[in-house]
Every structure is written in structure tokens, then in C-alpha cells.
Amino acid sequence: MSPRHAITAYGIALLVVALIAGTALFAVRELSHRALDGAERQAGRFIGGAQSALNRAVLGVDVLLAGAGDLVPEPALLQTPAARDRVSQLMEIGVNQNPLVQNMTLVSASGQRLVSSEERGRGNGGGSGLPAGYLDAVLRPTVPTLVIGNPVTSALTYQQVLHLGRALRLSDGTRVAVVAEVDLALLMNLLVQGADINGLEVTLERDSGLLMASVPTFVRSQSPPPARIGGSGLSRGEARLTGAPAIVVVRRSMQTDVLVTGSIPLASALADWRRERNIIFSFALALIWVVAAAAVLAHRRIQRQRRARLELLRSRAQLDQALESMQVGFVLLDSDHRMLVWNRSFLEIFPAAEDLTALHRPFAPILALAAQYRRHPSGGVDTGSALETWLLQTRGANAVAPFEDELYLPDGRVIRSTKNRTPDGGLVCIYQDVTEKKMRTAEILQSRAQLQATLDALPDTLLELDGNGLCHQFHAPQGTGGPIDGQDPMGRAVHDFLPPGAAAAVMDAVREAEVAGASRGRHFELALAGGAGHFEISVSRKALQGAEPTGYIVILRDVTQAELAARHIRQLAFYDVLTGLPNRRYLLDLMASAVRIHPGSGHGAVLFLDLDDFKTLNDALGHAMGDVLLKEAAARIRRHVRPGDVVARLGGDEFVVMLEGLGPDAEAARTQAREVGEQILAALNMPFSLDAQTRYQRTCSIGVALFDGRERSLEELLKQADIAMYVAKTSGGNGLRYFEPAMQATVAARSALENEIREALAARAFDLHYQSQVDESGHVVGAEALVRWRHPQRGLVMPGDFIAVAESTELIVPLGLQVLEMACAQLALWAQNPERAALQLAVNVSARQFRRDDFVEQVERVLAASGANPAMLKLELTESLLQSQMEETIRTMHRLKAIGIRFSMDDFGTGYSSLSYLTQLPLDQIKIDKYFVGGIGCDPKIELIVQTIIGMARNLDVELIAEGVETQAQCDFLRANGCFRYQGYLFSRPVSIAEFESALSA
16 A cells, blocks of 8 residues: 555545544533533522522511511510510510511610510510620611621520511610521521532622521531622632532622522533533544544555555566576476466577567477487487477376486587476476586596595505494505505404404594594504504594485504604603603693692692702713713602602703602691602712712702692792792702792792882882762862872783882882872862862872871972962871871871861771861861762661761761762762762773863863
8 A cells, every 4th residue: 555545544534533523522512501501590590599588588587577666565564574475475476477587586775685585585684695786787777777697606596597687666766676586597498499409509698708608508617718799690600618610690689788699510510411421422432443443444455455466566576586597498388389488598598599489489499499409319410209209298198207308509508408297288398507517527527536546546544434343445555564454344344354452443433433523533553564553543424325324434544653753752842861851841741630630639749859069060070970960860869759759850950859649638748748858868968979980979959849639830839849949958958948838929029019119100100090079969079189000011000909018118108299299280280270270189198108207398399399279189098097196197287287288088987996086187078988888778787877977077067078989879878868079980980181181071
């Protein structure tokens, strides 16, 4: 499916989806408007009814109150109990006629209750029980008017009531107030009128917004704040009680300051609409899904059709490519021998047939063209009768043998023609150029002849054996007595024509070749007429051909002369010519075998012997006499060692004896080695007869190094024995010493390193690397200078490899001075760059350097020479300084502090444990050791120590920095606990000054 078709299909689907979605949205919106309009009408009708009910109720109460004046006789008569009871009874009758009124009371202008309809309120002289200010509000108007009070709790019924009162003028002109108590609950029930509207809220309010009563009842302590509700009408806003979005209807009663409000929450008003909306949306989504599914299915169907077309075209193209890439000519004919398909290779083989090829064209002219190149076996030209006979016989037949013949073209090519019948009676013609194959066949025949000639010229014996040693083919050199020596091994087992030892060696090689594919390097010795002959066996496994059994080609090569030469070379290479003892090379091989190959043989020992004053003998008597003494010494040494022990001559007058199998106990091995050594010493102390007239007596020094079954460096073992011998010789000679690890090894290595450090100081071969120190925002605020040694052979050497040696000598002092000079020079360069002038540089100072009497003067001279700002230099001191000379340390720090230098306590918490001097040290910074930083997140105890250090630094008002920060989790923990300076691999490794400044500029 083309992109245009896909866009069209999905575009139509998108339009249908948009139409469905638009229709659904329009329908939902219309239904929403209708639902809201219906709710507004319902709310308006209900609140209108509530307004009318309120007006009727208030009017009824007002009429009752207005007629109360007719019930009162002369005011003076109210002073008698009988009169009051009469008036009270009349008032009670009126109250009973109005179910809303609970009590009616006549109150004087002074607030004295004159008479009441309630039996408990009868009598006079009591208080009115009216809310404060209500009586004044009733009596104030000059024209009597009904006044509605605020809700209060009745003193008689303990229920919420409203006071409705008006002023009356009695017959004597006295103004009094008649007040009725109306039950709020009954009044609100009257207003609600049993309405069944979900979520309906009805309130009775003042014009000022004061909530007087509500349905449902709203707790006064939680009553909403007064809100001015002006006028009457319908609006959408917040419900008076819940504050939820609602349809709000307001109606003003006859008492213009009293409002009736009704609220229907939008959630309730739209409940039915939501159900309808969900149905519409569900239906719309279903339609959209159907449309989308139809579009996808249509798309996939078109894609399948397109893929099928493409696959058909691809198959045709692949068939065409296959035909065109074939190295053979191909022609497909129908049952009438007309051409259907052919390839270019066919036309390349028969260029003359190009004009004869066309679709459905008969193939007979081409067959006639090829017939002139068909050669008859007798040598004449075949007329094609054989092919014609085959074509006639195979027409309509199935599973017939193909017809093959060869065409010999004039240009020398040989073409093999193969014709096969197809099931439908057609013909497949294959034309293959076999010129090279014919040539290779001829070459193979020639190669076989050459191979046979080569084999005849070889001096080796060749056998072809099977896995059982049975000989199937062989070749033996002519005219020589080889291992076969004129025998015919064909059909015989190898044990029948070779001696047992030779046959066993051959079969071992065959079995090895069966597993590994080949075998090399095995030998056997054979007694021949001219002496012992040595033969090398080489076996190669033949590749399997179908079901043939595995065969092996065995070559037996006469290596007698090579073996004799090798033995002579071995004697020269591994043995001393003068004494016949193993030389150094052979000794190392033997020692390797003893140390590595036989770990279970227990301890062993190497004895290093050196004849004392042998040079004097050579100088006095000549080298010939020296050689005689050496040969005799070698013989004596051999006589005093055990069978299997090795005696070797390293050169000159140095001999080595290696003792093996001295047992598992080290002390016993030591004793045995001493016994052998003392026997050799005694033997060599005996006089030597160099000739008939010359006798010579000298001593010997022996060094002994013990070893166990563990693998060790052989050169090191010899060196240890040599060192022990040297100690014996320097101790006076004629003695035996055991090697001790402390013998010269440590001193030599340490001395060499010390000399190299001195040379490096003279050549100023030390550099500084810089590790960034950053603040909590990641901004680089400084760095720590770390020394590196540019060694001419080892490259860049880390401080751990040389600082310890420098510390133990006075070399740490000049080294520290060079570091200080380089650091101050760098600070001076940074000071010239405004962007880097604020960078501080920390330099480590050793205790030995710090305690020099002229250290302060050294620092002052370096600062003056470099021009560096002292305030930018920070000296890092270790806690080891606090272990002694504390007072002197503090004085030196104060002297340096006076010139502006800052101090940091390095590796805090890992060294000196006392904190008593911390308050006396003029420290600017404490550095949390990387050991503690590394424990963050791993050990709660270490985290507690870190928190303690941070708290202590905060209390001492000392800056804090943590080194060795490698993870973000460590950084977050430190920041959360109040450490805001960091140094570690998380931010930067120690780098050269070029890399450091490049990072600053990035």
C-alpha cells in the first residue's frame, strides 16, 4: 500500500471519527443545557412555593399578634391575677389556632413580662426573656410593624425559635410589645413542603447574609460566613451550606430583610445527564473503534495484496537473477520443443544462437547448430541420430534418464549438454562449460604421476593403517634398510613386521591421531645392521569418504643423524665442558622441576659454593692447574651428595648443590642441609694433588637457601643462596651460612630507591597534580596539590611508592620545599587571572618538615620569591603533629597564621585521639578522612562519627571539607548533615595543571 493510499484510508477514517466525536459532543452539550434549565425551573418553582408558604405563615402570626390588643382590658386590671389568667387563656386559645406559634407574650416597654400564653410564663414581674435589643427594635418604629428576630434557644422549650413581635397601644395609650415564639423546625418543614429533590438546600437568611435556619440543618458553630445576597432571582454560584457549585434561587419575603434561598448542586442536577453522557460517549467510542478497526483491516488487506504483488515480482526477479547468475546455459522448452525461458550464459556459450532465440520459437534450429560440434566416439561427427532417438523415446514418458553428450567448439571449449524431461513433456536443456574441469582432470593425473615419482625419491617409509594397525598401502624407500627392510606389509598388522617396541610406539601415535587428528614427535629406536637407528613417527588421520573406515597415514622418518647431533648439542648446551656437571641453564630447569612439579616432596635446599681465594691459585699456578682443581672439586662434591641430588657448576669456581626430599619438617631439612654442607666443607678442605709435585689446600664458603613445595622464582632462590654465601665469605670464609630475609635484600632495595630520589630531587623530576575542591553547588573553590614523580623508566610514580622512604630520611624536607615552591608559583600565575585569583591551593606538609627551626623562614622566602598571596595558600597538617612538641607546633602555626596562611587538619579522626588541643590550634579547616566518607551508606556507626565531626566543627566555627567523595549518595549525606565542601573522584581525579585548567575553562 502506497503512502498516498494509506493517507486516504486513514484520512477518511479520521473524518468519520471526527464526525462521530463532534456529534457526541454536541448531543452531550445540548443535554447538559436541558438538564440545567430543568433544574433551574424546578428550583424556581420550589422556592416560589416556599416564599408563599413563608409569607402566609408570617402573615398568620402577624394577624394573631395584631389582634392581641383586643384581648387586653384596661392596663390597670392586669395587676390582678384573675385578669392576667383570663388574658393568658385568651392568648393561649389564639396560639393553639396557629401550629407554628409556641408562645405569645405581652411585654412592657421597660422589658417586664406582663402576661404570657404559656402556663410557665404566666404572671408578671419577670424578665421578658427576649434577645438583647429585640424589644427596642419592636417598639422603635412609630408605625407598628412586624419585627422578626434572630434565631435563639427558647427558655421554655429549649428549641430554636424565632421571635415575631409588633408594638401595641393599649386603651390608655401605653405602648407594649406582643411577641410570638415560632418553632424554627416547624417553619422550615412548612417551607420544604416535603420536596424530594436530591441535594436540595433551603435556607432562611437575613438580608445581611446571616443564616437563620436551613434544611438540612447546619451547625451554627460551623455556619458559613455572612455573605450579602442582594435582591431576588436565579443564578449559578456556590451552595449556601456546602459551597459546592449549584443553581441558587433567592426570594424575598414580605419582611424585606428576610430571604428564602434554595440551592440544587450541579452534581445532582447533572446526575441524569452524566448517565446519558456516558451512554453517548460509550456508543461513540464503540463506533470510533469500529471505524478504526475497519480502517486498520482495510489497510492490512491492501498491504497484504501489495506484498503479494511485490513478492510475485520479487520471485520473478529472483528467478531472473538466478538464471542470469547461473554459470551454465539454461533453456526451458515446452512439450512442442518451443523456447519458453533461457539465460544469458546460454547465449554466451552459443553466440550464433542469439538470432535464433525468441519466445515460443522452435528449438530445432539450435539443435541443428549444436549437432555439428557433437563428436562421435569413433572420431567422426555425430549427425544427432542418438539425440533424436532419445527425444522420440522419451516423449510423454516420466522419470527417464537424462541425455548427456559433449560439444567441442572450434575455440577449444568443451561443453557438456544435459537434457531432462519435465513432467508436462517439456525439456530442460543445460549447457555447462567443462573445459577447466577437463584440464584439472588431466592435471590430477599428471600430479599423481609426479607424486609417485616424489614418493620414490623420498627416504621415508609411508604406511596406510586402519585403527587396528592393519596395513592397506605402503611405500618404502628403495635400496636402504629401513624399518620394513624389504618386507611386504600389505594386509599384515604392524606388530607382524615391526619389533614390539616400535610397533607399540606406532600404535600409540595412531591412537593419539584418532583423538587429535594428528600425532607428531614420537620416536622409537631400532637395531639395524649398521648400529642403532632412530626413527620419528608422524601420523595424520585421513578424512572419511562415505562409509569408509578411518584410515591413518604413518610416516617413519630416519632421524639417526639428527638425534646424534641433538645429543651432542644438548651436551654442549646443558653441561659444563670442563667438569661434566650441569651448567646454569640445566640447573634452572632442574630447580623448576623440584620447586614446581614435585610440591609434595617436602623441603629442599640450594647450596651455593665458592672456593676461597681461587683467583690466587689461577694467578700463581696458571689456568691449567685451576682447571685440575675444579675437576677434582666437582668430583669430591659429587661423592658427598645423595643419589638424585644435583651438582652444577655455574662458572669459575662457583658450584651449586640442590638437595630434594628433605622431608616436611623445616628444622629437619635445615639439619640435613647443614650435614651435607659440612661434609662438602670437610672434603674440600683436604689437600688437592694437582700434579705429581703440586699439592694445594684451600677452603670454601657455602650459602644455603631452603625452599618448600611452593612455586618460587628460581633466580631469587639462587640469589638468596648467593647472598648467604657472600655473608659466609665476608665473615672469614670456610663456613656455612643460611639465608635470612634481612640479608641485604631490604637494604639494597631501599638504598637504590633513596639514591633515585636524590637524583630526582637534583633533576627536579617531581610534578604536581591537582584535585578539585568544590562547594555544594559544584563550583570549584580550590584544589589540593599532590606530588608525582616523573621516573625515567617507570613513568609516573605515585606518592605511595616513595614518600615512606623520603619520610624516613631527610629527603622529605627538600621534597616538601620543592612542592611548596611549585604550589606558590602556580598561585602567583592564578593571581594574574581574575577568574582564578580566588582559588585556594592546599599543600601537605610532613611533620619532619614542619618541625624544622627555619620552616617559617622557608615559607616566607618561597612566598616572597613567587609573589603568591599567602591567604590563598593552605597547609594541610596531619594529626601526627599533635603527638609531641605540641606547644612548639602551636607557636609555629601562629607565626604562619600571622602572615595570612591558612591551616587544614588532614585525615581528621584517624590519628591522634586527644581533642584537648583543638581549641588552641589556629585551624581554618578540618578534613574528614576518606575512610569515614567511604563508610557512609555502609556502616551506621561510621555515619554517626561523621555527624559528630560535622557537629564539632560547626561548634568550633571551623570550615569542614570531606575527602574521598566518590558517590552521589555520600555527597547527599554530607550536605544533609551540614558539610558543604567536597573533594573526591565524584568531581575529579588528580590531574595535571593543563587538564585542571581546561576543566575550569569548560
